Amino acid sequence: MQKIKLQIKIGRICAAVCITAFLLLVRQADATRLFFSPATGTRQFGDQFAVDIGIDSEGECINAIEAGVAYPDSALRAVDFSRGESILSLWVEAPVLKFDEDSFHFSGGIPGGYCGKISGDTGKGGILGRIIFRVSGFSVGKKSSPVARLEFLPGARVLLADGMGTEARLAVENAEFGIVESSTRGSVDEWGKILDDDTTLPEPFTVEITKDASVFNGKFFLVFSTTDKQSGIDRFEVLEMDEYGMRPGWNEAAKWKVRESPYLLEDQEKKSLVRVKAVDKAGNERIVEFIPEGFMMKEAPQGSKFGRMQFTAVAVGILLAAGVLYIRKRKRNLQMKNEEESDVSR
Known part of the structure; x- marks a missing residue:
């Protein structure tokens, strides 16, 4: 009798373990994935290559992401970050790459949500951004490693588009690259080729002047945004100009200024011409403008x-x-x- 009870008890424990393991596997399978692409490969000193940060929502709709990436600065140097194909259209914190640091953070949102790659979409889909790395080969005071590991920092979060800010179950997949001093193929510059091949202007866009009591103390500001599907947007520049070609309210000629959206207008009477220039990382430009009603350029009178x-x-x-x-x-x-x-x- 004791032997039978022991067998039953062992059977129950085994069943519980199997069920728990199954539930964990299901939970992991249903989790939103953060990953790098490519995740493996061999690179040599002098190479410059791109790694995409990707996300797979596993069929769930998401609308916000916050994450950080770490890399070994003894082997790799992050030299640029492209948002060209990113599904994030609202950047709360854009990546800031610094020469003396080995990590960066970013966060952003997706108005309307992202529910996964749409059927028929020939693009990669689910790209959050593209990191451009250079294999440095050496770092002062640090020994170069034969392996470069890219990792998502602890604290990464993905929020569901459920109206309540619920955190999605999250699984992260890191990447690992072998580093060699040299090879018969010679060094490659994938990023340089992307820039050379990019002859397309940034996507068409519009600018809007609006105001909100919670923004710039209720003053008028300019809103603008666009994307570039090849190399990505490098910067926006803004120019405000009165009818004489002068900076509104200043005794100086109007000049282009690097600015972000939203942009506080200098001319709160909205009588000046406003131009916004989108420049991609290959140097291609697209300019749009806001022309006030009745605006006309004039020669400077006496x-x-x-x-x-x-x-x-x-x-x-x-x-x-x-x-x-x-x-x-x-x-x-x-x-x-x-x-x-x-x-x-x-």
Whole structure:
């Protein structure tokens, strides 16, 4: 009887263990995955290559991601980050790559959510960003490693698009690359080839002027955004210009400035021309503009800011020229006087 009870007890324990293991496997299979692509390979000193940060939501709809990536700076140097094919359209924290650091963080959102790759989509889908690495070969004070491991930092989070900010179950998959000093193939520059092949302008976009009590103390600001499917957007530049080509409210010519969206307008009366330039990492540009109703470029009239600036410039030029002539004349007179005194002393 005792033997039978023991067998039953052992059977129950085995069944419980099997059920638990099965549930864990199911839970892992259903978890949203963060991964690198490619995740393996061999690189050599001097190589410059791209690694995608990808996500597979396993059929669930997600709308926010927060993550960090670590890499060995003794072997790799992160030189750029491309958002060209990213599913994140709202960046809360864009990656900042620093020469003396071996990790970075990023976070962003997807208005409307992302529920996985759509059937028929020929793109990669699920890309959060692309890291550009250079195999440095050496680092001051650090020994180069034959293996470079990319890892997601603890604390990564993915939120479901359920209206409640529920955290998705998450599984992370790291990457590992072998590093060699040299090979018969020579070093490669995958990123350079991407830039050379990119001759396409950033995607068309529009700009919108709006205001909100919670943003810039209720003042008018400009909103803009676009993507670039090849090398990715490098920067946005903004130019505000009045009808005389001047910076609104300033006695200086209008100039392009590197800015992010949202951008606080200098001309709160919205009477100035506003241009926004999107520049991708290959240098291709697309410019769009906001033209106020009735706006028309004019020549600077007499007494205008521009006219006064021209007059001031001319006046300063004349004064400088007169000063130079005066100094030269005085120097020449002194030289002649010294020569005369020298002759008399003889």
